[in-house]
Amino acid sequence: MSNRVVGQSVPKIDAATKVRGQRKFPQDFNMKGQLYAKVVWSEYPHARVLKIDVSPAEALPGVVAILTSKDVPVNEYGINIVDQPVLVGEGEKVRWLGDRIAIVIGESEKIAQEARQLVRVEYEPLPVVSDPREAMKPGAPLIHEERGDSNILKHVKIRKGDIEKGFAEADVVIEKYYLTPHVEHAYMQPEAGVGYIDEKGRVTVIAAAQWSHDDLHQISHMLDLPLDQVREIVPAIGGAFGGREDMYIQHLLALCAYCVRRPVKMVFDREESIRNTGKRHPYYMKYRTGATRDGKLTAVEIELISDAGGYASTSIPVLNNAASFAAGPYVVPHAKVDAYTVYTNNAVTMAMRGFGSTQPAFAYEMQMNKLAEALGVDPVELRMKNLLEDGSIALTGNPMPKGVGIKETLRQAALGAGWREEGDQWIKPDLGTPSAPYRRRGIGVACGYKNVGYSFGFDDKSKVIVELALDESGEVARALVKLGASDQGMGAHTALAQIAAEALGIDYEKVRVALVDTSVVPNGGSCSASRHVYMSGNAIIRACQEAVRKRQEALRTGERRVSVEYEYHGRSVRPTTPYDDENGMCDPHISYGYTSQIALVEVDVETGQTEVLKFLAAQDVGKAINPEMVKGQAGGGVHMGLGYALTEEFIQKEGLVKTRRFSEYHIPTVADMPREFIPFIVEVPDPTGPFGAKGVGEMTTLPTAPAIISAIHDAVGVWIDNLPATAEKVWWKMREKAGMA
Template sequence: HPLCGARLPPAEAGLGYIDEEGRVTVVVAAQWPFDDVHQIAHALGLPEDRVREIVPAIGGAFGGREDMSLQHLVALAAYRTGRPVKLVYSREESIRGHGKRHAYFMRYRTGATRDGRLTGMEIELISDAGAYTSTSIVVMGVSVSVAPGPYEVENLSIVGTTVLTNNTFAMAMRGFGATQVPVAYETQMNKLAEALGMDPVEIRLKNLFREGSIGPTGAPMPPGVGIRETLIAAARAAGWREVDGHWVKPELSPPSAPHKRRGIGVACAYKNVAYSFGFDDKAGAEVTLVLDESGEIERVVVKIGACEVGEGVTTVLAQIAAQVLGVPLERIEVPMPDTAAVPDAGSTSASRQTFVSGNAVRLACEKARQAVQGCRGAGEQRITAYHLFRTQEVRPTTPFDPETGFCQPHVSYGYATQIAEVEVDTETGEVEVVRLIAAHDVGRAINPATIEGQVGGGVHMGLGFALMEHYVQEEGRIQTRNLTEYLIPTLLDMPRQIEPIIVEVPDPVGPFGAKGVGEMTTLPTAPAILAAIHDAVGVWMDELPATPERVLAAIKAREREAKMEVASGT
C-alpha cells in the first residue's frame, strides 16, 4: 500500500533570491543539492555556476527531498521578479503533490528440505509507480536484488515489474525498495518454520548468509556479513535459549486482560549501503587546518556537501576528522552545505553518507595531517587538503546483465534483526506492540547515540507501515489529505520498550569499518509485528496495514473455519 513520508517539519518550504554576485539562490531543506542545482539551471536556461543552493539542517527527509518539490518554483519566481520569494506548502498541498512509497504486490513460492534448508524460490514483484517514473525502475532493481532475503538460496526466479498508473507518483522513501520485500520474505520464512515444526530462529540460522556467501544476483557478498550476529543477539535478548542443540522460544508474560493474547515474532532484513548497479558514487571533502604560532592545530574546517537531515551526519563527520587529526571535537567546524562553497558529496540517501562522505573526510584529513608534519614551528598558517572518494575505485558495482541477471549490485550492506512482542485484543482487533528488540550491524559505531536515535525513528516508521499508515485514493480522489486522516503513530502507539542492540562486524572499506544504518532500522519492524500477531491469535495478515478492522475480521474468519472443521469432523 502507498505511504506518505509524513515529515513533521513544514513539508515543503523554501526561499529564493538573487545573491550579491547575481546568482539565483535557493534556501531549502534538501537531500541532493548539487543535483537540484543541475535541474534548476536546466529549467531556467542558465549555466550551473549561476545557480546556488543552501541547505540548512532540517530533519525529516526519508527520501522525499531527492526529487525537487518547490526548488525550481522559488528559483523561477526570484529569477523573473528579481525579488526575494518565500513559498510554503500546506500539509494538504504536500500530501496531494508529493510522491509516495511504492505500493507492492508480491507473490512467493519457496522450496525447502524437511530439515529446513532452502532449495529454491519463485518470486514475482509488481510495483505501482503512479503517473511518473521518478526513481521507480531503480527502486524495483533494489527490490529484486534483495528479494530472497539474507539467505543462501541456490535456485531463484525473480521477476520485477513496475507499472504506470493514474495514481499519485511514487518516489524514493526510506528503504528504497528494500522495505516492502521483507514483509513477504520474512512472512514466508515464518510460515515455512511453522509448516516444518521448526523454531523461527533456528530455521533462519540454517540459511543465513555467511562470509563469502553468493547473493541473489550471483556475486559474492562483500566482507562484513553481520546478519547472523544480529539474529543471535536479538534472540538471546528476547529470551530464546539453546536446549539440546535446538533454539527454544521464550515463555511470554500473561496478557493484561482475559480477551487479549500475547505473541512474539522475529524478522531479519538487509539493505545496500551507497549507490548501486554501476552508478559512480563519490563524495569530495576539503579540510582546512588553521595552525597557531607553535604549529599546533587550532581549528579545523571541513567543507563537504553532505546534507544533515536529522540523522547526525554533521557530528559523525566531525568525529571522523577529530579522530584522524587527534584534536578535540570542539575544534572541528562543518559548515552547512552551500553549493557555491563546498564540494559535492552526493545525496543524503542510500544510507551512504557515513560510508562515502566519511571516507572522503577521513582521507582528506590524512592528507592534511601529513602536510602538517613539515610545517611545525613555521608560525600561523593554513593548510588545505582535498580528497575525492569514489566507491567504484575500491569496490566496483555493475548493472544487471539482461541475459543472465548477474551483477555485483551493491558496495556494502547493513544487516538487521528485530523481535516484536505484541498484545492483540480479540474483541476489537487492536494490536499493541509492548516490546521491540532491534539488533543492527553497523560495522563500527562511530556515534552510538545517533544510531540509537535512528533505531527509534525507524521503528516508528515501521510500526506505522505495519499497523496504520495508508494513503488512500478512491476513483482518483485523495481521501487522506492531512495527518488527521492519514494516521501516523503517536508516542502512545510506540512500544513500551525499544531495546537497541549495536552489533559491530566491520566492513574493511568503510571509515574505521563503519557501514550505514539509517534505512535498515525500518526494514524488519513490520514483518516482526506480523509474525507476533500470528503467534498471538493464529492469523496471517497478508495485506497491510494490519488495522484493527482487518485483524478482527481475520480472527472471526479463523473462528468460523475452526467451527466448520469441528462440525465436519476434520
C-alpha cells in the same frame, strides 16, 4: 589510531541551537521585500488541460505575477528520467494531483492564497489508471504516450540456478501474495523556502534538499542557465526520509526568483505536503518459496509489481534495489525474479527509507515465518540455517563481501528476547500471561539487509575539503569540513565531525562542518542510501590524513593554513556492476548493513487491536560512530516500521486523495510505540568502512512490519498479508478464521 571521539556519544553538533529554537529551517528565512507564492495544483489525476484563464487572478490587487508553462525556459525535469513538466500548459496532460498548472506570486501570502483560487482551468478528464496490474496490460490507457506503447517503465529479470530443480528438491512450498501500501514520508517540516537573486546574480534557493548538487543540475537545465549561475543553500532540514531526494519546491522557488527577480517565499501547508508530493511505492508481491524438510531453502520464485505513479522519479533504481534484495538475507540456490515498475495516475512514488528493500522484506520474512510454521521449526533456527555469511553467494550470483553481521544481530536479539540456544536448536521463550483474559500474546521475528551507497555500476563518490587553522605553536586550532552532505536530522554532520576529529587527532569541539551551500562546498553526493558515514567518512579520513602530512610542511614554512581536497570513489574499494540483461547476475552493491528485530505483542480478540509490548532491535553498523545516534536511528526506524505494520496507509480512490492530514494519515504517536524498546548495537566491521562502519539509517525499518505481523499471527492465528494490520482488518480475519464471516 586512537578511538578518542569515534565511538563516543558526543552531543550532536546542532543540538543546542535546536533545543533553543534558534536553528533556522527553510520556513524561518525571510528577506527584505520578499513576495509570496502559491501553486495552482491539478484538480484531476488524469486530464488534458484545455484552457487556463489567469485574468481574474491577475486583476486582484497585490498580485505581482502568475507563472504558467510559457514562463519556464525548459519545461521539463526529473531526477532519473526527464519526464515531468514543471508547469502543465494548455493542450498538455496532468498525470496526477501533484501536477502544477500555475504559480501565483503576490505581495502577501494572503493575496497569493486568494489569487490562486481565482485561476480558472478547464480540463478534459481522461480515463484514470489506478492499479499498476491493470496499467501494465496491453491496451491500458497510456500515461505517457510520448514514451512508447506501454506503461511499464522497467522489467528486471533474475534467473539463478535451475528453478524447476529447486522446487523439485523442496519438501514444502509456500505460495502467497502480499501487498504494501503507499506511505507518506510525513517529515514534520513541510516544504518551504526562499528563492532570490544573490549578489553575484545567481538564481539562489534556500530549501531543504537531500542532494543539493543534483538539484542544481536539474534547475540549471530548467532555466537553461550554466551551473555557475544557480545556487542552493540547505539550512536545517526537518526530516526527509527520501522524500526530499526529488525536487518538490526547490525548482519552483528558482523559477519564481528567475522570473520576478525579487525574493519569493513559498511554504506548503500540511495538506499540500501530503497530497502533492511523492510517496513510498506500493508493491504487489507474489512469492513462492521452497525448502527441504530439514529447513534448507531450495528455491524462490518472485513477482514484484510496483506502482510508479504519474512520473518515473527513482522508480527504476528503487525497483533495481528491490529485486536484488527480493530473496532476503538468505542463501537460495535457485531463484527466479520478475520485477516491474509501472506508470499509473496515482501519487508519484519515490525514495523512502529502505529504497525498495523495505517492501520485499515484508514478503520474504512473512514467507520465512510461514515456512517455519509449516516445517514445525523455530523461526530463529530456520533463519540460522539459511542466513548469509561472508562469501555466501547472494541472489545476483555475487559473493557477499566481508563483514556479514546478520547472524550476530539475530543471535543478540533472540537471546535478548529470551530464546535459548541448545546446539543447533533454538527454543522460543514462554511469553507470560496476557494482561487481560480477552488478550492474546504472540512473538515474531524478522531480519533484513540493505545496501550502503549507490549501486549497479554507478560511480558513487564524495568530495570533501578539509581546512585547518593552526595556532602560534602549530597546533590545530580549528578544522573546517566542507562538503555537500545534507543533515536531514539523523546526525550526519555530527558523525562526520567525529570522524574528522578522530582522523586529525583533535578535539571534536574544534571541528566545524560548513553549511551546505553549493557555492562553497563540493559535491558530497546524495544524503540517502545510508551512505554518508561510509562514503563521506572515507573521503574525510583520507583528506585528514593528507592534511596531517601537509601540516608538517606548514610547520617548516610557518604557514598557518592547510587545505586539502579529496574525492573518494566507492569503486576504489568495490566496483559494482549492473544487472545482466538475460539472467540478472551482477555484483550490485558496495557495502551492506544488517538488522534483526523481535516483537512481543498483545492482540485484543474482541476488537482486533494490537499493542506492541516489547521490541528488540539489533543492528549491525560495523562500528557505531556515535552509539546514542545509532539508538536514535533504531527508534525512528521502528517508529516508521510500526506505522507501516499497523496504522499508516495513504489512501487514494481513482487517483484522488482521501488521507490529507495527520488525523486521517496516522503516524504513530508516543502512545502507539512499543512499551519497552531494547536496541542492540552489533559491530561486525566492514574492512572498507571508516573505522569499520557501515550504514544504519534505513536498515532499522526493514524487519519491523514482518516481525509485528508475525507476532499477531502467533497471538491469534491469522496472517495479515496486506499492510497495515488495522484493528478492523485483524478482527475480520479472526472472524473469517472462526468461520463467521
